[in-house]
Amino acid sequence: MGVKLKVNTYVDIAVVDLKEKALDASNSEKLKKSMAETLNDYEKVVLDLSRVEFVDSSGCGALLSCLRQLGDRGGELKLCGVQKNVQRLFELVRMNRIIDIYPTKDDALKGF
Amino acid sequence: MEQEHTIEQAYAPEEPRQVIIADDDLTTLKILERTLEKAGFTPIPVSSGRQVIGHLSGAVCAVILDIQMPEMNGLECLDYINRQYPDLSPIMLTASDEVADAVYAMKHGAFDYIVKPFQASQITALVSHAVHSFEQTIRLREAEESLRQARENEIYVASRIQRSLLLGKPPTDFPGVQIAHMTIPSQEIDGDFYDFIQMDSQSMDFVVADVMGKGIRAAFMGAALKSHLLRVVNETRLSTEGRVFIEPEEIVDTVYSHMIDELQDLESFVTLFYARFYPKSSRLTYVDCGHVQPLHFHHRSRRVSLLRGGNMPLGFPEKEPFRQFNTTFEAGDVFLFYSDGLTETRSRSGELFGEERLINFMTAHGTDPPDDLIQAVKAEVVNFSGTAEFADDFTCIAIKIDADSVPLELLGRQTFVFDSRLDELQRVRRCVRIFGKKYMRRASDEPRIAGIELAAVELTSNIIRHAYENQSGHPIRLEAVAYPREMTFSFYDRGKPFDPDAVPAPALDRPKEGGMGVYIIEKSVEEITYSRGGDGQNCACMRIRWC
Numbered sequence: 001m002g003v004k005l006k007v008n009t010y011v012d013i014a015v016v017d018l019k020e021k022a023l024d025a026s027n028s029e030k031l032k033k034s035m036a037e038t039l040n041d042y043e044k045v046v047l048d049l050s051r052v053e054f055v056d057s058s059g060c061g062a063l064l065s066c067l068r069q070l071g072d073r074g075g076e077l078k079l080c081g082v083q084k085n086v087q088r089l090f091e092l093v094r095m096n097r098i099i100d101i102y103p104t105k106d107d108a109l110k111g112f
Numbered sequence: 113m114e115q116e117h118t119i120e121q122a123y124a125p126e127e128p129r130q131v132i133i134a135d136d137d138l139t140t141l142k143i144l145e146r147t148l149e150k151a152g153f154t155p156i157p158v159s160s161g162r163q164v165i166g167h168l169s170g171a172v173c174a175v176i177l178d179i180q181m182p183e184m185n186g187l188e189c190l191d192y193i194n195r196q197y198p199d200l201s202p203i204m205l206t207a208s209d210e211v212a213d214a215v216y217a218m219k220h221g222a223f224d225y226i227v228k229p230f231q232a233s234q235i236t237a238l239v240s241h242a243v244h245s246f247e248q249t250i251r252l253r254e255a256e257e258s259l260r261q262a263r264e265n266e267i268y269v270a271s272r273i274q275r276s277l278l279l280g281k282p283p284t285d286f287p288g289v290q291i292a293h294m295t296i297p298s299q300e301i302d303g304d305f306y307d308f309i310q311m312d313s314q315s316m317d318f319v320v321a322d323v324m325g326k327g328i329r330a331a332f333m334g335a336a337l338k339s340h341l342l343r344v345v346n347e348t349r350l351s352t353e354g355r356v357f358i359e360p361e362e363i364v365d366t367v368y369s370h371m372i373d374e375l376q377d378l379e380s381f382v383t384l385f386y387a388r389f390y391p392k393s394s395r396l397t398y399v400d401c402g403h404v405q406p407l408h409f410h411h412r413s414r415r416v417s418l419l420r421g422g423n424m425p426l427g428f429p430e431k432e433p434f435r436q437f438n439t440t441f442e443a444g445d446v447f448l449f450y451s452d453g454l455t456e457t458r459s460r461s462g463e464l465f466g467e468e469r470l471i472n473f474m475t476a477h478g479t480d481p482p483d484d485l486i487q488a489v490k491a492e493v494v495n496f497s498g499t500a501e502f503a504d505d506f507t508c509i510a511i512k513i514d515a516d517s518v519p520l521e522l523l524g525r526q527t528f529v530f531d532s533r534l535d536e537l538q539r540v541r542r543c544v545r546i547f548g549k550k551y552m553r554r555a556s557d558e559p560r561i562a563g564i565e566l567a568a569v570e571l572t573s574n575i576i577r578h579a580y581e582n583q584s585g586h587p588i589r590l591e592a593v594a595y596p597r598e599m600t601f602s603f604y605d606r607g608k609p610f611d612p613d614a615v616p617a618p619a620l621d622r623p624k625e626g627g628m629g630v631y632i633i634e635k636s637v638e639e640i641t642y643s644r645g646g647d648g649q650n651c652a653c654m655r656i657r658w659c
Contacts, residue, residue, distance in 0.1 A: 022541070025573035026534035054541060056569045057628040085562035092635055093628050 002034035003027050010109055014042040023052055023059030031062045036069060043075035046108040050081025055089055067099055076100075080108040128154035129243055130171050134164045134189070135178040135205060140228070144176060147232040148239060161189035168197060174223075174242045175202040176235075179213050187217060194221045199249045203238055205230075266328055271297050273331040278338060280307030286316050288391025288514050292482035294490065296506040303330030303382075304451050304505040305338055309345055314390055317345070317360070320403065320449045320509065321384040324427075333380055337426075340370045360386045361436040364399045368426050368434070381427030385419075385449065391513065396447070399436045401425050404452050407471060408641070409478030411444030413602070415651060416471045416478065417641035419447075439639050440598075440655055446478050446485065447511045453504030454489070457497045465496050482510035523551060523594040532576045532586040532605075537569050540590070544568040544601065547592045551599060552658065563636035564601070564656055570629040571603050571652050579607025579650060602653040609644045610652070 004019035016038065020027060039045055047066070049055075055063075067077045080102045082090065090096045102108040131153045133144045141157045148155040153174075156167050161184025164175065175193065179186035186204060193200050201223040206214045214225040223242045226234060282291040295304065303323025310316050321337060323330045344366045348358040364386055375381060385403040389396055400421020408417050423434050441447075450470075457465040470489070477488050486508045494500050528543045530536045548561045572588060580586045589604040633640050639655040 022538060024534075024537050024569055025577065026537050054565065054569075056537075056566060056573070057632050058573065060628060085559070085566075088559060088562065089566060089632070092632065 002030045002037075005034060005038070007038055009042075012042070013044040013046060013109060013112060014039065015046045015048060015105060015109070017048045017051075019051055021051065022054040023049075023062065024054065024056040025058040028058040028062040031059075032065050035062075035066045039066070039070065039075075043070070043073060044112050045070060045075065046078050046080055046105060048081050048105055049079055049083070049086065052086060053083060055086045057093070060089070060093055060095055063095070063099065076112065078102060078108045078111055080105050128152075129173045130154045130156055130169075131174040131176065131239055131243075132156045132158060132164055132167050132172055133176045134158045134161065134181060134186070135176075136160065136181045137178070140178070140205070143232070144235065147235050151236045151240070153239065153243075161185055161192075164189050165192060168193070168200075172197075172200065173246045174239050175200060176205060176239070177202045177222075178205040179210050179217070180207070187213060187220075190217055190220060190222055199246060199253065201242065201245070203242055269328055269331075273328070273335055278303070278305030278331065278334050280305075282308045283310045283316065286310055286391075289316065289389060290482050290512045290514060291509070292486050292512075293509040294486050294507070296490070296502055303334035304453070304507045305334045306449070306507065306509060307338065307341075309342070311345070311388070314392060316389045316391075318387045318389065318449070318509075318511065319384065320451070320507070321382055322403065322451050324381050324383075324425075329378070330380075333374075333378065333382070336374065337367065337371060337382055337384075340367045344370075359436060360388050360397055360399045361434045364401065364423075364426075364434045371426060375427035381425045383425045385421070387419075387447075387449075389511070394440050394442065394513075396439045396441060397436055398439070399423065399434050401434070402428075404450060404455060404467075406450070407448040407474050408439065408441070409446040409448070409474050410442070410641075410643075411446070411479065412442060413651070413653070414475065414478065415643045416474045417643040417653075418471075439641070440657065441513050443513055443515045444479070445513045446474075446482065448474055448485075448489075449507075449509040449511070450489075451505055451507035453502055453506045454493060454508060456504060457493050457502065457506075459496050460498050465493055469496075482512045485510050521596055523596065525591070525593045528590040528592070530572065530588045530590065531584060532580040532588055532607075533584040534573065534576055536576075536588075537572060540568050540572045541565045543590065544592070547594070548599065548656075551594045557658070560656065560658060564599075564654075567633045567636040567640075567654055568601060568603075570633050571654070574610065574629055575603060575605045575607065575650075575652075579605045579610060581608070597658055599656045600653055601656075602651055605650050606648060607650065609650055610642055 006017045006019060008015045008017070016035070023031060070077045078100045081104065082101055090101070100111060102111055131148055133141060133148065133155050135141045135144065136159045138159070141159065145155045145157050158164055158167060160181050164177065177186040177189055190202055190204070193202055201221055204214055204217045204222045204225040206225055206227055208227055211227070217225060223245065224238055226238065279295055282293060293306070303325065306318070306320040308316060308318050319341065321334065323333045323337065341363070344363050364384065383403040384401045385398065385406060387396060387398040398419060398421065400419065401423045402425035405418040405420055408419055410417065419439065421435070421437060423432065455465050455467050455470055473489065473492055477485055480488060489508055490506070493506070526547055530540055544565055545561055548564050552560060575588055576582065586605070586607065591602045591604070593600045633654065637654040638657045641653050643651050
């Protein structure tokens with residue numbers, strides 16, 4: 001079983017709504033797999049993390065892996081809806097410097 | 113010049129070379145006497161072993177001994193000469209039926225033997241040879257002696273430098289700590305040094321260092337390092353009116369820039385550990401530059417952890433900013449600082465004493481008073497090596513936190529057990545959050561609670577993935593303890609031990625997918641210590657402090 005996620009499309013942009021409360025060592029590998037399957041057809045992707053309360057280092061690793069996969073194909077990944085505790089972790093490991101983070105989904109869509 | 117003079121005093125080659133000839137057959141004695149006189153020697157003819165002994169002196173450079181003689185025979189006489197004049201090695205005269213005796217004599221220090229009857233030329237050649245060999249031996253021994261004296265002199269000078277300049281005395285009136293220290297200089301002085309610097313009423317600095325190499329050069333380098341260090345400290349004192357503003361990492365960095373040219377010119381390097389104790393707030397700040405890792409005995413858990421730093425020794429070409437680390441301690445905790453001379457002591461069979469043996473010893477004796485502890489460490493090492501003579505300097509300093517300096521009131525304690533499965537991580541988070549919230553109740557504490565949650569998840573997934581290699585069904589025990597403004601979360605497992613030093617620091621300019629966990633833990637809690645008990649149980653203890 002993969003992670004729960006829902007994909008909506010806005011013209012050529014895929015918005016992935018991650019329906020998990022935590023992104024940690026127990027599901028980070030699954031996220032990588034599900035995202036790889038989902039994202040093959042898109043170059044512009046927004047990952048909505050507004051339901052995610054907790055991310056650990058392996059969660060960060062999975063996000064970086066998605067970023068790299070898309071980047072290899074010339075695509076772009078943006079995040080939105082990042083909760084405070086998760087934002088603090090991203091700053092701690094300096095992820096905020098290499099992934100664009102927007103407050104809301106609309107801001108992210110405008111960012112492309 | 114001194115050296116030649118010494119040799120001449122002991123043995124004067126320009127004087128006639130005296131050769132004792134001993135035979136009870138007067139005809140043989142006459143022939144020998146005439147032969148040797150012709151060859152330029154000064155023969156001393158005698159007819160018994162006892163007479164030989166009467167004529168032995170420093171001026172005699174060869175002896176010819178007949179084996180069969182009255183009073184004391186040739187072999188007994190040989191034995192005596194061997195013991196009293198080891199540089200002389202007699203030539204034995206034998207009859208043809210005494211060859212077995214001659215062989216015995218050769219085995220027991222005779223120079224050679226001649227079977228009677230003999231030719232005059234044989235005697236001359238052999239005596240010349242024996243005299244030459246004797247003179248060589250004397251010269252060699254004299255040269256060795258003056259070399260040894262020179263070395264002793266150097267050791268004396270170096271040990272004076274070390275005693276008077278390098279080894280400091282602990283402050284006697286600094287409240288909150290008890291200090292015991294000991295240095296046993298080896299036959300060859302190292303550049304070991306340590307010192308205590310009382311910065312202000314709140315903190316005490318302690319530094320221990322080891323200069324590579326031995327002898328005067330190492331001792332001077334140590335003295336230079338120490339003077340740079342004290343200068344940096346004193347200059348700061350003058351400028352800051354009684355309060356310490358310079359952090360240990362800045363002190364080490366400044367000393368480094370003063371010393372690096374000298375160190376590189378001499379191709380030398382220094383390992384160093386700089387520690388600053390704050391007994392009132394139970395904190396220790398330290399910088400480690402490649403020194404042996406000091407031990408921290410935790411009184412409450414009776415466990416030992418290592419103070420890990422990770423900077424390179426001073427003088428290594430790689431220069432990274434010196435990083436300082438913080439740790440906390442409790443009443444009854446003991447820090448043991450030492451030099452590698454201790455752990456690198458070998459047993460008779462060549463086995464190293466090693467860090468692990470010291471850790472086990474400390475685990476068993478950590479509650480001893482500091483003086484007793486370092487005496488016991490010394491006794492243990494002496495017992496292990498079978499000798500009280502050390503090849504390297506042996507330095508050992510124990511600093512114990514007084515029992516009444518840090519009273520801590522226990523507020524709460526709870527134990528949780530998890531299975532080694534990744535889907536337990538959620539429960540780990542919940543347990544840690546609920547426990548933490550009981551004592552950190554303000555809304556502004558939320559980031560701290562989130563940090564503890566994060567560190568706990570990172571620790572638990574490390575245990576599951578590395579200690580238990582992703583095998584479920586193993587227990588992970590979490591013991592959470594709360595004190596006023598302090599909490600500890602100790603995770604116990606029985607899997608493979610974890611070495612945080614083996615994990616490289618993540619490259620934060622380009623975050624990667626792995627290797628961030630250890631870094632995240634270090635950044636999320638005040639202190640993390642990893643230890644392994646004698647029972648094979650690993651313990652990772654994170655400590656949280658807040659105001």
